Amino acid sequence: MRPAMSGLRYLPVLLCWCFVLAAVTAAPASDGKQPAPAGNGSAGSAARVTYILALGDSLTAGYGLESADSFPAVLEKRLRGAGLSVRVINAGVSGDTSAGGLARLGWAMDAVPGGRPDLVIVALGANDALRGLDPAMMRTNLARILEQCLDAGARVLLAGMQAPRNMGTDYAAQFDAVYPELAQQYDVPLYPFFLEGVALDPALNQPDGIHPDAQGVQVIVEKMLPHVLSALRDL
Known part of the structure; x- marks a missing residue:
């Protein structure tokens, strides 16, 4: 399920983790404002709105981007363009760890x-790896997030992350294994790597x-879209 990474491919991922860690202190936390939903029908439409909560860190929040270009906003526009009545709520906070996501989930x-x-x-999880936090603790935090979401009756799509290899092979193996293990344990769909197709391409990154x-x-949205649509069909 997880994309294989070897050799020189580790370097771009390591650089990605290092920059996100720097953003913890350099970037202000999200102000909580929601991106405005794109219109998809008349005001009198009786279609039920499907609400999607995007819970993450700076990659979800849209660090360095206009709000309309953030992951939640682009995903919402893409889904609405497909004829779905949805609202994607941006719950990304720069620098957040799995513990931070759990603390504010309610x-x-x-x-x-x-x-x-x-x-x-x-x-979530990128900043856990950057700080070298115990993968077992991250697993506990993510498990509690999944449990709370599922107990509330929400469907979950788990987006995986990967540990920088300079943390050592043992740490990377433990960290990377958390996501597929949780997906199997809680029977939730897994998107193996949030930055798949982008992390290794300078042309798709900011300056x-x-x-x-x-x-x-x-x-990112186009690659994840089939997984999102599949999760929505199961509602």
Whole structure:
């Protein structure tokens, strides 16, 4: 399920982790504002709105991008263009770890009309790896996030991350294994690597060479879209 990485491919991923860590102190936390939904029908439409909560860090929040170019906004526009009545809520906070995501999950879900999203995209863990935090603790935090979402009746799509290889092969193996193990344990779909197709391509990153630019976000959304559509069909 996870994309193989070897040799020189480790270097771009390591650089990506290093820059995200720098963003913890360099970038302000998300102000909580939601991207405006794109229109997809008349105001009088009776179609039920499907709410998707995107829970993550700076990669979800849209670091360095206009709000309309962030992952949640682009995903919403793409889904609405496919004829779906959806609202994707940006619950990304720069620098957040799995512990931070767990701590704010309750109020993030409360911000959704009705107090429960239909689908939660969980994209956390990059900063746990950057800080060398115990993968076992990250696993516990992510497990609690999944449990709370599922107990609330929400569907979950788990987006995986990968550890920088300078942490050692044992650490990387333990970290990388967390996502497929949790997906199997909780019977939730897994998107193996959030930055797949973008992390290794300088043309799809901002001038910093690390965070996806607007085109890079488009690539991420297109690659993840089949997984999102599959999760929505199971609602």
